[in-house]
Amino acid sequence: MANTLFDAPLFLKKRHYIQELANLEDVFDFLDDWPEEERDKTYEVLEKACRMAAHGVFPLPAFRENLRRFLIKRHMLANIEEVPIVAKRSTDRNINS
Template sequence: MANTLFDNPLFVKKSRYVQELGSLEDVFDLLEDWPAEKKDGTYEVLLKACRMAAQGVFPLPAIRENVRRFLMKQGMLANIDEVPLVARRTTDHNLGS
């Protein structure tokens, strides 16, 4: 499999945490764990496109955009501002002189 990293990650709102999708492999993990009752036609099309991307047939930026739209439709796309970053949680104390 060729380079499968996204230029910018996507973030998925889960019930108790936010999951980062930074690569095609992360998307496959998300789709593998997708509830059976929610596997509709949109899910199947996205899964097929991901498989094609893994073979180098479908462009990775298009996969990222389709995943973004899929998550938006599901109400699961997290805004980057909602994701707590370690840098935001630490204070800027000067420990040295």
Template sequence: MADHLFDAPLFLKKRHYVQELASLEDVFDLLEDWPEDERDTTFEVLEKACRMAAQGIFPLPAIRENVRRFLIKRHMLANIEEVPILARRQSDQNIGS
């Protein structure tokens, strides 16, 4: 599914951590784990669009935008500034100190 990578990842706020959604496969994992009692029409439409994207029928940038809107609606989209960037912290440290 390497050809199903988003241009830029989305970040999902979970209870105790932030999850990166960087590909269609990540979105399928999210949808698979979504609680059954919270699967509404919006969920079903997104799931169908993802299946169509996997078949090459629906454009991947549109999937990313729909996932972003889905997460915003549920107050689960993490702001990138809220996500700690490990690489930035590591690059600030000198080797040997």
């Protein structure tokens, strides 16, 4: 299997959370969870490109761009500014201390 890590992750808007898509494994999970009744031609092309990228036949940056366009078309691409940053509070304590 070829290198499957994206140069930069994509963030997917789910109903109650943001999901990071950082590599092909994440994308395979995302595609497997896609509802069967919504698996149209666009989905099929994306799934085929994902498999080809996993075998090193399709360039990973080109696949990532196709995935980004798919998410935009479905209104699922999260803007990085929408992703909450969880800052560690200075009052947090380790139980073992």
